[in-house]
Amino acid sequence: MSPVLGxxxxxxxxxxxxxxxxxxxxxxxxGVLRFVVLLNAIGxxxxxxxGFPHAQVGAAVxxxxxxxxxxxxxxxxxxxxxxxxLLAIDLAVSLGALLLTPYVKGPGWESTxxxxxxxxxxxxxxxxxxxxxxxxxAVLVNGTDLLIRPDITRTTYGNVFLLLLGGPIVxxxxxxxxxxxxxxxxxxxxxxxxxxxxxxxxxxHDGVLQVLAxxxxxxxxxxxEAAELGKLAGEQExxxxxxxxxxxxxxxxxxxxxxxxxxxxxxxxxxxxxxxxGEPFPVPAAVALEVADIVGACLSNVRHxxxxxxxxxxxxxxxxxxxxxxxxxxxxxxxxxxxxDAVRDGRLGVAQSIQGRVADLGGTSELVTGPGLGxxxxxxxxxxxQ
Amino acid sequence: xxxxxxxxxxxxxxxxxxRESVARDLEEAGMNVVxxxxxxxxxxxxxxAARPDVVVLDLQIPGPNGVEVTAEVIRQNPxxxxxxxxxxxxxxxxxxxxxAGATGYLIKSASRQELLDALLRxxxxxxxxxxxxxxxxxxxxxxxxxxxxxxxSPDAPQLTERETEVLRLVxxxxxxxxxxxxxxxxxxxxQNHVQNTLRKLQLHNRVQLVRYAIEQGLDDEx
Numbered sequence: 001m002s003p004v005l006g007x008x009x010x011x012x013x014x015x016x017x018x019x020x021x022x023x024x025x026x027x028x029x030x031g032v033l034r035f036v037v038l039l040n041a042i043g044x045x046x047x048x049x050x051g052f053p054h055a056q057v058g059a060a061v062x063x064x065x066x067x068x069x070x071x072x073x074x075x076x077x078x079x080x081x082x083x084x085x086l087l088a089i090d091l092a093v094s095l096g097a098l099l100l101t102p103y104v105k106g107p108g109w110e111s112t113x114x115x116x117x118x119x120x121x122x123x124x125x126x127x128x129x130x131x132x133x134x135x136x137x138a139v140l141v142n143g144t145d146l147l148i149r150p151d152i153t154r155t156t157y158g159n160v161f162l163l164l165l166g167g168p169i170v171x172x173x174x175x176x177x178x179x180x181x182x183x184x185x186x187x188x189x190x191x192x193x194x195x196x197x198x199x200x201x202x203x204x205h206d207g208v209l210q211v212l213a214x215x216x217x218x219x220x221x222x223x224x225e226a227a228e229l230g231k232l233a234g235e236q237e238x239x240x241x242x243x244x245x246x247x248x249x250x251x252x253x254x255x256x257x258x259x260x261x262x263x264x265x266x267x268x269x270x271x272x273x274x275x276x277x278g279e280p281f282p283v284p285a286a287v288a289l290e291v292a293d294i295v296g297a298c299l300s301n302v303r304h305x306x307x308x309x310x311x312x313x314x315x316x317x318x319x320x321x322x323x324x325x326x327x328x329x330x331x332x333x334x335x336x337x338x339x340x341d342a343v344r345d346g347r348l349g350v351a352q353s354i355q356g357r358v359a360d361l362g363g364t365s366e367l368v369t370g371p372g373l374g375x376x377x378x379x380x381x382x383x384x385x386q
Numbered sequence: 387x388x389x390x391x392x393x394x395x396x397x398x399x400x401x402x403x404x405r406e407s408v409a410r411d412l413e414e415a416g417m418n419v420v421x422x423x424x425x426x427x428x429x430x431x432x433x434x435a436a437r438p439d440v441v442v443l444d445l446q447i448p449g450p451n452g453v454e455v456t457a458e459v460i461r462q463n464p465x466x467x468x469x470x471x472x473x474x475x476x477x478x479x480x481x482x483x484x485x486a487g488a489t490g491y492l493i494k495s496a497s498r499q500e501l502l503d504a505l506l507r508x509x510x511x512x513x514x515x516x517x518x519x520x521x522x523x524x525x526x527x528x529x530x531x532x533x534x535x536x537x538x539s540p541d542a543p544q545l546t547e548r549e550t551e552v553l554r555l556v557x558x559x560x561x562x563x564x565x566x567x568x569x570x571x572x573x574x575x576x577q578n579h580v581q582n583t584l585r586k587l588q589l590h591n592r593v594q595l596v597r598y599a600i601e602q603g604l605d606d607e608x
Contacts, residue, residue: 202446202474203446205474206446206473206474207401209473209474209494210401210403210404210473210494211403212495213404213473213493213494213495214401214403214404214407214494216495217407217494217495217497217498218407220497221498234495237495238495241473241474241493270495273516273517273518273559274518275517275518275520275521275522275524275557275558276477276518276521276522276525277521277522277524277525277528277529278477278478278481278521278522278525278526279525279529311559312559313517313557313558313559315517315521315554315557315558316521317521317524317525317528317554317557318525318528319528320528320532326558328558328559328560330559376558
């Protein structure tokens with residue numbers, strides 16, 4: 001049995017503050033119910049006590065029931081008093097009142113002296129000891145009722161049946177409510193802890209970023225080995241900044257989708273700038289990965305043809321019905337006709353393969369290039385095709 | 387090139403090494419560092435007396451934060467310029483600072499020369515964008531345009547076609563000079579277009595704040 005179900009079906013009283021609060025509320029509601037059924041028992045007794053052989057004993061029983069009702073409502077109100085002793089006495093008083101019924105009423109009676117009042121003890125057991133407690137108390141009360149009864153009518157059977165069902169059901173609901181309350185409490189605490197952890201990590205990350213940026217700056221100025229250190233610090237600075245920018249976004253449950261901005265931002269380096277719209281841009285996961293991969297191929301082209309540290313810029317722009325990803329560099333550009341030459345010669349150039357992959361995703365590519373213009377790819381995708 | 391010695395600068399950064407390093411760089415370049423501050427409270431306390439032309443501001447400082455400091459500095463002296471120098475470049479914060487009136491943004495990994503250039507340009511009234519910031523601003527206009535036109539936003543600002551074009555080229559990493567060449571415009575015109583994109587956002591932001599204040603009944607107390 002899973003721990004969750006184990007909790008639900010177990011016999012264990014509440015141990016958690018949230019669960020105890022649920023019990024508090026339930027016992028308060030039960031307190032009201034106890035008074036209602038007590039008044040009912042007293043009213044019925046006043047109407048019918050004329051023919052009873054021991055009416056004075058009956059009145060004494062009702063006085064004890066009234067006193068016990070008051071004591072029980074007081075006692076159950078505080079968690080620490082809700083022990084075995086209280087619950088045992090509660091049940092014993094009910095059973096005692098039941099057992100005195102034949103003596104008070106003589107032969108040929110129909111309803112017991114406490115009547116519905118016995119449900120107070122049964123439900124108290126159900127709330128505290130859950131469904132098993134409710135069942136045990138209901139069996140004891142109903143067993144006693146049936147033992148002392150001269151004859152069993154259809155109504156008696158109905159009452160017995162209802163109480164036998166009611167005890168365990170209330171017990172189960174009590175467990176369920178307690179468990180839900182505990183879980184909500186736990187979730188709230190986890191959320192608060194996560195928020196605090198995030199706040200702290202922002203502070204720590206910011207401090208680290210400051211130092212890395214400073215090392216990079218000073219190192220570059222000092223030159224030599226320090227410049228090498230500065231370069232390393234710069235690379236880490238970019239990596240951490242990318243992580244921070246995306247980690248502090250509220251992570252959305254995107255289902256089968258991914259934030260394209262986040263995928264693209266992984267490509268950021270000291271020389272590659274990624275410009276994003278500032279909000280998550282969810283697209284189907286496969287599209288996000290493929291587009292990021294295509295952009296990666298373009299950037300690798302830049303490193304290959306322009307220079308290992310050549311600057312490049314990536315822009316993701318939402319255009320309403322479409323969206324565009326641009327990749328640009330300031331390199332020498334692709335000479336006119338070279339792409340066509342490559343196709344004619346049966347060589348599928350890198351550029352050609354990029355265009356093909358974009359077309360496979362339902363997008364179009366536009367290439368602006370030429371001597372002195374650098375190389376600029378614009379990939380446009382319709383939103384509908386997603 | 388304007389006289390660098392005339393520029394009064396305040397450096398606000400909670401990281402002492404950074405604060406001193408930036409201040410030293412600026413002074414070596416002949417600028418007048420009139421004040422430094424380690425947090426928002428100090429910055430706002432020293433701003434009126436120091437009367438800087440440019441505030442070089444880290445966004446992540448102990449409260450009031452960089453965005454609040456920007457808004458208050460611009461409110462006290464609309465002629466003052468704010469250059470954001472941020473380590474983490476948190477997108478939302480940068481955009482908020484720009485909407486509050488900052489006209490320049492650099493990440494801290496920028497070189498000393500880039501910082502000096504940016505500071506001079508901001509002091510002259512120019513705007514200093516990174517491609518990343520241009521992307522954010524494009525995204526913000528898109529969001530304003532697509533937001534359902536309710537009573538809150540009857541007059542969402544819009545970019546002209548030319549402004550969008552210019553901003554997009556900034557986001558793609560082109561310098562103002564390259565943009566001017568490509569669009570056959572003067573350098574000054576490109577600058578004006580870029581400035582306009584920010585000015586409209588800032589204006590919209592102020593209108594929103596005033597409207598919010600009126601709705602909340604804050605104007606009754608004045």
